[in-house]
Amino acid sequence: MRQAALIFILRCLPLFFTLLGLADCTVITNDTASLVNSSFEYIVIGGGTTALAVANRLAVNHSVLVVERGPDLVNDEAINDPFTTFGTPSPCHFQIQLAPQMGFNGSRMIPMTYGSCLGGSSSINTMIGSRPTYAGMTAVEALGNPGWGWNEFLPFMQKSETFHPPNPTQHAEGANFLAVVHGFDGPVGVSFAQPLVAPTLQDAAKNTTNTVFEGAVALSPDMGDGFSGGHYSSYYHHIHFNKTLQMDRRSSSAWSYLYPQTEQRAGLTVLVGHRINTISTSGPSEAGENITVTGVLVEPTGGGSSSAFNASREVVLSAGALYSPAILQRSGIGNATFLQSLGIEPVLDLPGVGANFQDQILLTNVSFSIAPSANITNITGGGEVLLAVVVAHPTAIDTLGPNGTSAMNAMLRNISAEQALSTGGIVGSKTLTTQAALTADAYEIDHPLIEIFYTPGPTAINVWAQSVLPLSRGTIRINSTDPSVDPIADAQYLTTEVDMVVAVAAARKVSSIAVTPPFSDLLVENALAEAGVPQVGATDEEVSQWVLSTYTPGTHPIGSNSMMPRELGGVVSPELLVYGTTNLRIADASIVPLSVFPHTTLGLYGVAEKAADMILQTATENL
Numbered sequence: 323m324r325q326a327a328l329i330f331i332l333r334c335l336p337l338f339f340t341l342l343g344l345a346d347c348t349v350i351t352n353d354t355a356s357l358v359n360s361s362f363e364y365i366v367i368g369g370g371t372t373a374l375a376v377a378n379r380l381a382v383n384h385s386v387l388v389v390e391r392g393p394d395l396v397n398d399e400a401i402n403d404p405f406t407t408f409g410t411p412s413p414c415h416f417q418i419q420l421a422p423q424m425g426f427n428g429s430r431m432i433p434m435t436y437g438s439c440l441g442g443s444s445s446i447n448t449m450i451g452s453r454p455t456y457a458g459m460t461a462v463e464a465l466g467n468p469g470w471g472w473n474e475f476l477p478f479m480q481k482s483e484t485f486h487p488p489n490p491t492q493h494a495e496g497a498n499f500l501a502v503v504h505g506f507d508g509p510v511g512v513s514f515a516q517p518l519v520a521p522t523l524q525d526a527a528k529n530t531t532n533t534v535f536e537g538a539v540a541l542s543p544d545m546g547d548g549f550s551g552g553h554y555s556s557y558y559h560h561i562h563f564n565k566t567l568q569m570d571r572r573s574s575s576a577w578s579y580l581y582p583q584t585e586q587r588a589g590l591t592v593l594v595g596h597r598i599n600t601i602s603t604s605g606p607s608e609a610g611e612n613i614t615v616t617g618v619l620v621e622p623t624g625g626g627s628s629s630a631f632n633a634s635r636e637v638v639l640s641a642g643a644l645y646s647p648a649i650l651q652r653s654g655i656g657n658a659t660f661l662q663s664l665g666i667e668p669v670l671d672l673p674g675v676g677a678n679f680q681d682q683i684l685l686t687n688v689s690f691s692i693a694p695s696a697n698i699t700n701i702t703g704g705g706e707v708l709l710a711v712v713v714a715h716p717t718a719i720d721t722l723g724p725n726g727t728s729a730m731n732a733m734l735r736n737i738s739a740e741q742a743l744s745t746g747g748i749v750g751s752k753t754l755t756t757q758a759a760l761t762a763d764a765y766e767i768d769h770p771l772i773e774i775f776y777t778p779g780p781t782a783i784n785v786w787a788q789s790v791l792p793l794s795r796g797t798i799r800i801n802s803t804d805p806s807v808d809p810i811a812d813a814q815y816l817t818t819e820v821d822m823v824v825a826v827a828a829a830r831k832v833s834s835i836a837v838t839p840p841f842s843d844l845l846v847e848n849a850l851a852e853a854g855v856p857q858v859g860a861t862d863e864e865v866s867q868w869v870l871s872t873y874t875p876g877t878h879p880i881g882s883n884s885m886m887p888r889e890l891g892g893v894v895s896p897e898l899l900v901y902g903t904t905n906l907r908i909a910d911a912s913i914v915p916l917s918v919f920p921h922t923t924l925g926l927y928g929v930a931e932k933a934a935d936m937i938l939q940t941a942t943e944n945l
């Protein structure tokens with residue numbers, strides 16, 4: 323971490339604003355006793371990435387209560403400084419132990435990291451600012467979600483951001499942008515890495531990427547323009563520039579939508595250190611009618627007595643893909659047979675709750691030592707770097723060639739749903755066949771098959787690969803009615819054949835990169851062997867063994883309350899309303915039905931803005 327800048331931020335100046343006749347301050351408290359006389363039109367469950375964005379928009383004209391399980395870490399420099407060494411523990415860092423996942427030698431016990439504090443995972447993530455693709459949003463819409471295609475979704479992503487164009491030096495290094503796809507007036511700061519880093523590495527990595535993918539991967543006009551397939555950029559956008567301070571600060575959801583003076587909301591109350599146990603419901607008064615949610619049951623995270631809060635309009639569930647389905651299940655919303663087996667009285671039979679859970683995989687165990695002869699200063703930039711100084715998005719054709727692509731598409735179009743069905747990852751075989759066909763269509767339009775990113779460290783260069791559109795499907799299921807007990811999260815990583823084919827191809831490309839000049843010139847002689855990465859020409863068996871033994875979670879869990887038609891196991895409608903309810907919406911990563919966001923955050927701000935827009939629309943209709 324660099325020298326911590328001493329920045330004291332006055333979040334809200336009540337007197338100043340009152341004199342100006344502007345908004346009063348948002349209340350952030352950990353004390354339910356202070357709220358006994360309050361009533362709320364909306365309750366937002368969770369105080370994370372999407373939650374705070376939704377709450378900010380609703381609270382302009384409405385009373386809103388946000389309930390966040392974790393603390394308010396406004397002054398924690400380990401979080402606010404974007405150059406803090408990745409993974410440095412903080413009171414926001416949590417891990418959930420996944421159910422045993424597939425390994426080479428039987429199962430592996432793998433933890434998944436997530437954030438639990440104001441800002442949620444946006445307070446601890448690596449700030450890579452990628453967006454969903456055009457092809458991906460086409461697939462989401464074709465799954466039965468009118469209004470969610472790229473052209474309709476883009477304005478909501480634009481609404482959330484203030485984009486900072488590259489300076490001339492960054493531009494000369496290949497940092498490009500198209501003003502027309504960006505927003506310049508939203509709360510979230512998006513920029514390129516400052517200061518400029520690692521020119522030697524950037525030059526070498528770009529040239530080698532071009533050679534390995536046979537020239538098919540070209541400099542992108544803008545990494546957020548939707549047409550990501552085949553592109554690379556010298557820089558990814560990062561979510562960390564502060565316009566006011568003109569310096570690098572993490573633009574978490576809390577710093578974007580909650581803390582700034584301009585975002586203060588008199589109608590907004592944020593209760594921290596409290597978790598939601600259940601959502602309270604009433605009805606149906608007659609069989610077949612929809613149920614109405616009335617509020618939530620809350621308890622202190624550290625233990626203690628419960629409090630109830632009522633919502634006169636709607637409840638918005640934004641506890642993330644790991645916890646949102648668990649809250650629904652505890653509240654009696656889910657697969658009725660399964661809920662009864664836990665002694666929970668079903669309120670709404672919705673078997674898709676907790677199904678269709680998915681995550682990308684990362685091949686992160688790849689660190690190549692820098693050659694003694696190389697100028698380390700020029701490779702590493704000599705200072706602070708962020709993840710991914712060069713990133714490539716090769717398509718299926720770029721990665722597998724025409725024959726490999728045909729073979730993969732045939733696999734997708736003839737996929738066997740058996741495995742996913744047997745684990746409960748899908749509610750019917752049509753769910754997977756539909757999603758697989760749309761995935762094949764997306765690849766045919768312009769979807770990246772994998773992402774490869776280069777990051778320099780003090781003595782080595784990491785070349786990581788990530789799958790983008792996995793087909794394996796798992797589950798989130800509670801195993802206890804105690805809200806302090808984590809649900810069983812089972813990602814079922816790499817359990818479909820096509821996901822293994824892609825992972826093996828990605829690993830082979832990483833091996834090729836390490837032996838292809840000019841990038842290989844920067845590395846020690848035996849870089850592959852030293853890093854334990856398969857040699858070029860290794861057998862499929864050898865590469866599979868390495869993949870299965872070393873892969874790690876993509877940390878982009880999604881899908882566990884998917885936006886899909888109800889008959890496919892969907893949980894929410896295109897209006898993000900939980901099927902069978904009149905006033906329960908979900909706005910977080912759990913609604914994303916296909917992994918079309920190479921990294922999730924900027925797309926999720928779009929989801930939040932669209933959710934708020936639809937909720938306010940309903941409020942206007944029901945004045």
Ligand SMILES: Cc1cc2nc3c(=O)[nH]c(=O)nc-3n(C[C@H](O)[C@H](O)[C@H](O)COP(=O)(O)OP(=O)(O)OC[C@H]3O[C@@H](n4cnc5c(N)ncnc54)[C@H](O)[C@@H]3O)c2cc1C
Pocket residue numbers: 367368369370371372373389390391392435436437438439440441442443444446447448449450451452596597598599640641642643645646649805877878879909910911912921922923924926
């Ligand atoms: C280590 C890591 C690195 C990542 N890197 C990137 C990256 O570089 N770029 C990118 O775009 N994305 C990245 N991501 C992914 C991205 O940050 C997440 O997908 C996104 O933040 C999820 O937003 P969300 O609103 O769905 O959930 P979250 O932001 O996780 O918010 C959920 C909130 O709900 C709270 N909560 C849970 N249960 C309860 C309850 N019962 N009651 C009250 N509150 C509750 C949690 O404490 C949490 O604050 C990364 C994620 C991780 C973990």
Ligand SMILES: *[C@@H]1O[C@H](CO)[C@@H](O)[C@H](O)[C@H]1NC(C)=O
Pocket residue numbers: 352353595
């Ligand atoms: C609640 O907030 C107060 C004031 O900020 C603090 O002193 C106290 O430790 C907090 N309590 C808990 C349980 O977090």
Ligand SMILES: *[C@@H]1O[C@H](CO)[C@@H](O)[C@H](O)[C@H]1NC(C)=O
Pocket residue numbers: 355356357358359
């Ligand atoms: C709630 O209202 C009652 C009656 O007006 C009042 O006595 C009490 O102080 C209020 N409590 C809080 C925390 O505002």
Ligand SMILES: *[C@@H]1O[C@H](CO)[C@@H](O)[C@H](O)[C@H]1NC(C)=O
Pocket residue numbers: 382383938
């Ligand atoms: C808030 O209410 C005012 C007055 O009714 C209205 O003009 C304005 O458009 C509303 N703003 C939002 C964001 O709904």
Ligand SMILES: *[C@@H]1O[C@H](CO)[C@@H](O)[C@H](O)[C@H]1NC(C)=O
Pocket residue numbers: 426427867871
């Ligand atoms: C597989 O298990 C065997 C026996 O326990 C062990 O010797 C071997 O190293 C393991 N291989 C991998 C790749 O984990």
Ligand SMILES: *[C@@H]1O[C@H](CO)[C@@H](O)[C@H](O)[C@H]1NC(C)=O
Pocket residue numbers: 525526529840
């Ligand atoms: C990379 O390619 C560019 C353009 O072809 C060339 O000018 C440059 O010298 C190459 N760099 C290296 C290190 O080979």
Ligand SMILES: *[C@@H]1O[C@H](CO)[C@@H](O)[C@H](O)[C@H]1NC(C)=O
Pocket residue numbers: 331509510511563564565566567571572573574577578581582583
């Ligand atoms: C930028 O810094 C200011 C303090 O000067 C703060 O109010 C604001 O929230 C920050 N914005 C972001 C996006 O981090």
Ligand SMILES: *[C@@H]1O[C@H](CO)[C@@H](O)[C@H](O)[C@H]1NC(C)=O
Pocket residue numbers: 610611612895899900901902903
């Ligand atoms: C229940 O809500 C759905 C929308 O989710 C609506 O189509 C349906 O008509 C409602 N049913 C009743 C009985 O009101």
Ligand SMILES: *[C@@H]1O[C@H](CO)[C@@H](O)[C@H](O)[C@H]1NC(C)=O
Pocket residue numbers: 697698699700
């Ligand atoms: C490496 O490059 C830096 C920056 O140009 C330069 O200052 C330094 O002297 C070089 N080191 C060596 C050993 O050549």
Ligand SMILES: *[C@@H]1O[C@H](CO)[C@@H](O)[C@H](O)[C@H]1NC(C)=O
Pocket residue numbers: 521522697700
């Ligand atoms: C290091 O980078 C500087 C500035 O880009 C350049 O002038 C110099 O030639 C580089 N040195 C080496 C050894 O690459």
Ligand SMILES: *[C@@H]1O[C@H](CO)[C@@H](O)[C@H](O)[C@H]1NC(C)=O
Pocket residue numbers: 723725
């Ligand atoms: C691709 O398939 C065609 C037709 O089956 C075959 O003739 C050709 O050799 C294959 N190419 C490669 C690179 O495998």
Ligand SMILES: *[C@@H]1O[C@H](CO)[C@@H](O)[C@H](O)[C@H]1NC(C)=O
Pocket residue numbers: 657658659660673746748749
């Ligand atoms: C519901 O759960 C039961 C018991 O776990 C399971 O047998 C059934 O297949 C599930 N139904 C659906 C549609 O997933």
Ligand SMILES: *[C@@H]1O[C@H](CO)[C@@H](O)[C@H](O)[C@H]1NC(C)=O
Pocket residue numbers: 801810
């Ligand atoms: C689920 O809970 C039961 C009863 O507490 C326990 O025996 C079992 O091991 C748990 N299952 C898992 C997978 O955690």
